[in-house]
Amino acid sequence: MTALRQLLRRPANRIHPLRGGVHPDDRKALAASAPITELPLPARLDLPLQQHIGASAAPLVRKGQRVAKGEPIARAQGAISAPLHAPTSGRVIAIAERPAHHPSGLAMPTISIEPDGEERWHPAITPCDDPFALDPAHIAERVAAAGVVGLGGATFPAAVKLNLGASHPLHTLVINGAECEPYLTCDDRLMRERAEAVIDGARIMAHALGVGGILVAIEDNKPEAAAAIETAAARFDAITLIRVPTRYPMGSERHLVQALTGRETPARALTAQLGVVVHNPATAFAVHQALRLGQPLIARALTLSGAAIARPANLWVPLGTAVETLIAHCGGLTEDDARLVSGGPMMGQPLPSHRAPTTKGCNAILALGAAERAPGRTMPCTRCGRCVEVCPCGLVPLELAAYIRAGDLEGAAERGLHDCLGCGSCAYTCPSQQPLAQYIAHAKGELAARARARRKQAETKALAEQRSARLEAIKRAKREAMARRKREAARKQAEQQTETEH
Amino acid sequence: MHIAPPASAGPFVHGGASIARDMRLVMLALLPATLFGLWQFGWPALLLFAITLATVVVTEALCLWLAGRPLRPFLGDGSALLTGWLLALSLPPWAPWWIGVIGGVIAILIAKQVFGGIGQNPFNPAMVARVALLIAFPVEMTSFVAPVPLGSDAAPGLGEALAIVQGGAPLDAYSGATTLGVVRTALDQGETLSGILGTSFAPFSAALGLHGGSLGETSALLLLLGGLGLIFTRVIGWQIPAAMLGTLALLATVMHIHDPTHYPDATYHLLGGATMLGAFFIATDPTTSPVTARGRLIFGAGCGLLIYVIRTWAGYPEGVAFAVLLMNACTPVIDHYVRPRIHGRDRRGRALVGAEHPETRR
Numbered sequence: 005m006t007a008l009r010q011l012l013r014r015p016a017n018r019i020h021p022l023r024g025g026v027h028p029d030d031r032k033a034l035a036a037s038a039p040i041t042e043l044p045l046p047a048r049l050d051l052p053l054q055q056h057i058g059a060s061a062a063p064l065v066r067k068g069q070r071v072a073k074g075e076p077i078a079r080a081q082g083a084i085s086a087p088l089h090a091p092t093s094g095r096v097i098a099i100a101e102r103p104a105h106h107p108s109g110l111a112m113p114t115i116s117i118e119p120d121g122e123e124r125w126h127p128a129i130t131p132c133d134d135p136f137a138l139d140p141a142h143i144a145e146r147v148a149a150a151g152v153v154g155l156g157g158a159t160f161p162a163a164v165k166l167n168l169g170a171s172h173p174l175h176t177l178v179i180n181g182a183e184c185e186p187y188l189t190c191d192d193r194l195m196r197e198r199a200e201a202v203i204d205g206a207r208i209m210a211h212a213l214g215v216g217g218i219l220v221a222i223e224d225n226k227p228e229a230a231a232a233i234e235t236a237a238a239r240f241d242a243i244t245l246i247r248v249p250t251r252y253p254m255g256s257e258r259h260l261v262q263a264l265t266g267r268e269t270p271a272r273a274l275t276a277q278l279g280v281v282v283h284n285p286a287t288a289f290a291v292h293q294a295l296r297l298g299q300p301l302i303a304r305a306l307t308l309s310g311a312a313i314a315r316p317a318n319l320w321v322p323l324g325t326a327v328e329t330l331i332a333h334c335g336g337l338t339e340d341d342a343r344l345v346s347g348g349p350m351m352g353q354p355l356p357s358h359r360a361p362t363t364k365g366c367n368a369i370l371a372l373g374a375a376e377r378a379p380g381r382t383m384p385c386t387r388c389g390r391c392v393e394v395c396p397c398g399l400v401p402l403e404l405a406a407y408i409r410a411g412d413l414e415g416a417a418e419r420g421l422h423d424c425l426g427c428g429s430c431a432y433t434c435p436s437q438q439p440l441a442q443y444i445a446h447a448k449g450e451l452a453a454r455a456r457a458r459r460k461q462a463e464t465k466a467l468a469e470q471r472s473a474r475l476e477a478i479k480r481a482k483r484e485a486m487a488r489r490k491r492e493a494a495r496k497q498a499e500q501q502t503e504t505e506h
Numbered sequence: 507m508h509i510a511p512p513a514s515a516g517p518f519v520h521g522g523a524s525i526a527r528d529m530r531l532v533m534l535a536l537l538p539a540t541l542f543g544l545w546q547f548g549w550p551a552l553l554l555f556a557i558t559l560a561t562v563v564v565t566e567a568l569c570l571w572l573a574g575r576p577l578r579p580f581l582g583d584g585s586a587l588l589t590g591w592l593l594a595l596s597l598p599p600w601a602p603w604w605i606g607v608i609g610g611v612i613a614i615l616i617a618k619q620v621f622g623g624i625g626q627n628p629f630n631p632a633m634v635a636r637v638a639l640l641i642a643f644p645v646e647m648t649s650f651v652a653p654v655p656l657g658s659d660a661a662p663g664l665g666e667a668l669a670i671v672q673g674g675a676p677l678d679a680y681s682g683a684t685t686l687g688v689v690r691t692a693l694d695q696g697e698t699l700s701g702i703l704g705t706s707f708a709p710f711s712a713a714l715g716l717h718g719g720s721l722g723e724t725s726a727l728l729l730l731l732g733g734l735g736l737i738f739t740r741v742i743g744w745q746i747p748a749a750m751l752g753t754l755a756l757l758a759t760v761m762h763i764h765d766p767t768h769y770p771d772a773t774y775h776l777l778g779g780a781t782m783l784g785a786f787f788i789a790t791d792p793t794t795s796p797v798t799a800r801g802r803l804i805f806g807a808g809c810g811l812l813i814y815v816i817r818t819w820a821g822y823p824e825g826v827a828f829a830v831l832l833m834n835a836c837t838p839v840i841d842h843y844v845r846p847r848i849h850g851r852d853r854r855g856r857a858l859v860g861a862e863h864p865e866t867r868r
Contacts, residue, residue, distance in 0.1 A: 023849070028519060107515070186519065258850065271850035271857040349519040370518075378520035383579065384625040386525060389743075389797035398846040400797060420848045420855075428517035435523040436625075445515040 020266035022259055024396040025251045026429045028186050028350065030225060031376075035309040035316040036189045040197055042320045043333060048097075049117045049324030050361040051077070051088055052104045056153040057160045058084030063115060069096045072126040074300050077115055080148065086161045086364075087151045089300040090117060091322035093124035105327075105346060105363045109356035117324065128298075135208045135295040140169065143212035143295065150294035151301045151364075156180060156191075156255070156284035157347055159365035162291065165281055169214040172276040177210045178264060181222040181229065181285045182248060182255035185348025188368050190305040191285050193318045195222070195229035198289055199236035203243065205288030208295050210242070213281055218243045220285075221260055225250040252350060253427040257282045259396055271423055286367070306366055308334045311373035312342030321362055327369055328358040342371040349376075350428045383436040391430035391440055397423050401430035401440045408447045413454075416447050424448070525624070529584030531741045535732030536591060536722070536787065542715060543722040546653040547599035549667030551721050555594045557603050557671070561610030562590030569619035585624050589613050592632040592787060595722025596780060596827070597639075600651050602673030605643065609635040629834045630794045633827040640827070646673075650684050650718045684719045685712065686779045689770065690823035698767045703774070712777040719779070726777040733786025742790040745799050749806025750785045750813075751776060757814040775814065784809070784826035794834040801837075801844040808833045 054060040061078035071077055071090040078088040097118045104112035135143060148163030168174060179202070183191040195202055203220075210218050220237065222230045224247045237243035248254055248263055258269040261280050269275045275282055286305060293299045302323055309316040314335025321330065327344065331337060344355040346366050355369070362369070391401035399420045407416040421444060428441040544552050566586035570577050593609050613635035621627045640647045654660040662670060685707050692702040711717055715725025723729075736742045754775050761769035775781060780788070789795060789809050796805050809829045816825025847853050 023846075026521065028521065268850050268858060270859060271848065273850070273857065343518060345516070345518055348516075350517045352516050352518070354515070354518075372518055377518055381579065383525055383583065384623065386585075386625040386792050387795075387797055388528070388792035389802075390523070392797045392846065393743075393799070395846070397849040398851075399848060400841075400845055402797060403841075420851075423848045423850065432517045432519065433521050433523060435525050435528055437520060437524075441517060442515045 018266075019246070019248055019263050022251070022254075022263055022396060023398065024394045024429060025253060026394050026432055027250070028252055028432060030186045030250070031309070032187065032189050032192070032225065034187065034311075034313075035307050035318055036192060038189075038193075038317045040190070040193045040305050040318045040320050043322065043325060043330065045092060045119050045121060045123075045322065046325045046329045047119070048326070049091055049094075049119065049322060050102055050114050050326070051091070051117065051324040052102070052112045052114045052361065052363060053078055053088065054104070054112055055088070055159065055323070055363040055365065056086040057158065058082065058086070060113070061085060061088050063099055063113075065096050065099070065115065067096055067099055070094070070120075071096060071117065072124050074129045074302060075126040076300075077117075080151075080161075084161055084164055086153050087149065087300075088115070089151055089302050090126075091302040091324055092117070092119045093122050094119040103357050103360055105355070105360045105366060107353045107356060109360075114361070129300075130298050132295055132298060136211055138295075140212045140214055141167070143208060147212070147291055147294055150290070150299070152287060152290045152294055153301070153364050154284060155286035155290060155304060155364065155367065157351070157365050157367055159363075162283065162287050165283065166209060166212040168274070168276045168281055169212070172274075173279055174213050174215045174276060174281060175279040176217045176219060176265075176281075177206060177213055177215050178260060178275075178280055178282045179206050179218065179220040179285055179288055180255055180257065180260055180282050181220055181226070181233070182260055183226065184223060184250070184252045184255040185350055185352075185368075186252075187309045187370055188307050188348050189309070190307045190318050190367055192226045192229045194289055194305050195226070195285050196232045199229075199232035201292045202285045202288045203233065203236040203240070204296065205290070205292030206243070206283070206285075207240065208291055209283055209288060215281070216242055219246055219264055220244070221246045221248050221254075221264060223248055223250045223254055252429065253396060253425070256396065256425050256427060258425075301364060304362075304364065304367075306330075306362065307368040308370075309368065310342070310345075310370040311376050312337050312339040312371035314338050323364060324361045326358070327355060327360050327362065330362065330369055331358060331371065337371055339371075339373045341374055343377055345370040345372060350432065351426060378431075378437060380437060382438055385434075385436050385438050388435060390433045390435065394429040394433045396427060396429065397425055399424055401444070402438070404447070405438060405440050405443045408443045413447045413451050416444075417451060421447055421451070525583045525585065528741050529588050531739055532588055532736060532787065533584065533591060535735045535741075536595070538732055539715075539725050539728040539783075540591070540595060540722050542725045542728050543595065543599065545656050546715065546724065547651065547721060548654055548656045548661045549664050550662060550670040551599035553667055553671045554597060554599065554601055554603065554606050555591075555721065558594040558597070558606035558610050559587060559590045561607045562586045562593070562614050565611050565614040566619070569615060569623070573619070573623070575623070580624065583624065586614055586618075589618065589631045592783075593635050595783060596632065596636045596720050598647060598650050599721040600649070600670050601646050603671045604673070605639060605646055608642075609639050612638050625793050627793055628837070629831050630788060630791050633788060633830050633834075636827045637831060640822075648687070650687070650720075652718045653716060653724075684779065684823070685717060685774070686817065686823040689774075690817075693768065699770055700767065703770060707770075707774060707778075709773045709777060712773075723780045723783045726782045729782035729786060733782065736786060736790075742786070743799065743802055745802035746790045746795060746806035746809070747785040749803045750789055750810040751781070753807040753810025754781065754814055755810075757811065761814075761818070769818065775817070779817070779824045780826035781813070784813070784830060788826065789830050789833070794830075794837060796837050796840045796844065798841070798844055798846055800846075801840045804840055804844060805833050805837065808836060 059082040062081050063078050065077045073093045075090045077090050080087045094117045098116040101111035102114040144163045144166040152162040153159040234245045261275045267278050290301050317334050345352040346355050404416045424444050430440040570580050613631040617631035617634035618627045713727045737744050755772040758772040758775040762771040796802050812829035813825045
């Protein structure tokens, strides 16, 4: 009977079916064969204080101060935040508002460093021989101090995710090497070239999380990366490589977990609820560097690609390098009307300026030529339902868009707006080229802004009420004091009278 | 270095699908059955087909001009042409020219543009026009002819064809009612099914389309071929045709087993009338059918059920157009209630709890 049950049990590494998704032309061949090369040190580095999800970092340096490579230049503020470190040795030339790496192009407080070319390391940076001797909380502390954030693009402070073991019963760490966005090859190259380090980082993270199993998931369009990881992981029983089918958005955290475990993460919850924590291979590499070498996150691998880039490449880039420096290093733009995108073409953000600095979360700079881009001729929706078919979240994008167009954002929210992961499969597949993902992004932003305004209003109201209550209390106290004094005076007068009468 | 102004958000790439491509593929899929119909019914059919197509294009252009919309993208998407094409295929092949003109105007002006043009019409424009014509001009809309293939001796020449299309020529010499019509009339007169079908229904010729009927509805086989092509190229989903044909076949089979003398079997229903055209090309019109896979199954099953009911017990021998229009009316309701389960939530929209599997939670 047990044998039968064993026989009937699912094979261990079966990939579970996912709903929806699309198969975009991956265009990875543009850059996949280019090894990661180090960018020559730029003449200037601009480091915005906000490069992560959470509270902005607070500067620790003054203008004119000399800094060493890896020296902390801004400290984390609050529970969800990350510090910043000098990517090289040099001098702080400004702490001012500068255009940030953000579609709005708005300015953000930024520390600007002029490198001195000496690459002098900060003396506090020392290698650690055996991270596995450290206790898990200590590892998370070091990761936090190194400023490591989720390098897949989410930029959530990695240490916070490494502490999840304290609040959730965890069993598996998933290294998300799906890299399902078209064009992107930096994770692929990192896994090919630094497989040992990625695996080491993953093992350190597993130790911090207190989990026994590590699954490394790689899409089957990256056989070289899979082979390299398989070789590097062969010594460790706890690590299993899983080749997942190439399908966008396989790299979505909750979808990857579903493909690997067959279980759905509850809405608005973390995958940790299922006992699984997901990290990116580049994050694993950063953890390896932080723990083994003591080096903070000061540079990262990123892909420069797109038909408008003369020589697509994978580069090891110091944080704060201007996008135009990267483009110039790759031979410049070959087309006049290139569209600059930070990140992949599906979920990336438009870059308003080529002067914006690269940040921790920037895994690619794309310059898309006219022929690659969506032509952008929008026709009316014909209700063909293809957006419904491809939506991996089970939404009805055409309906959400209709509500949003009509201005009924709450109506859209009731129909699952906040369950949208923003993968853009709907807009990608729409025959009418309706900007479905853009509508949804707009509605989410607008609702968030309204919620903020409401919170602010409520706070202001509460403060005003407190103030009037306080004023009222003061008035009352004064009145009472006055009354007391009067009574007092009256009593004294009465006493005096009685005294004189006597 | 000049850089394109930033779009608000991604995706910045597109899969390349377009309405025009879909429409072209549907027309391509219709081509075999259309050419076969035109060959079967000769010059008059060809003229009627051309007149109908010309009418819809002119009407669409006029409406777009009145609405102040650009002509090129909206005419170029081919949606009006396809509407006219489907309407023409559903007409008696030798109907007079004004049937095509009035039908074309109804389809585009009343059934489509009045509602706001492409994507806005609640009912299938071609079927609205067909039903309006059927009710307004019952004689012209039920005067069918037996096939007289181009090149055969009996086929009318271009001159004769012009007379036929002008509506003056008597069609008696050519007349040949549809199988559905014959059977219905005979059954109403109390004849038994085996007697009628023995003389008027041969599954093989019905599948090939060697019998009287609407211009493009006769060859079930060619329509099936085109329809499968559309499913294969993912222009349409399999759900509506499968549910519609499946329901129709199931009902026909059950009733046939129950009483073979009065209820013809499934082949008769699947191969006769507008079943194939309806299942693959009419009911699958995206605008007027549900957007979810399950909704489409319900929609298709509803069409199949209504076709069977209308053909068997209602006042018309053929019910595809009525069935599709009635189900079109149900589409908003189906789309309201039948929606996909959101990832991480149960069917009622509540967040899943912990380890529960979504499908097992009640």
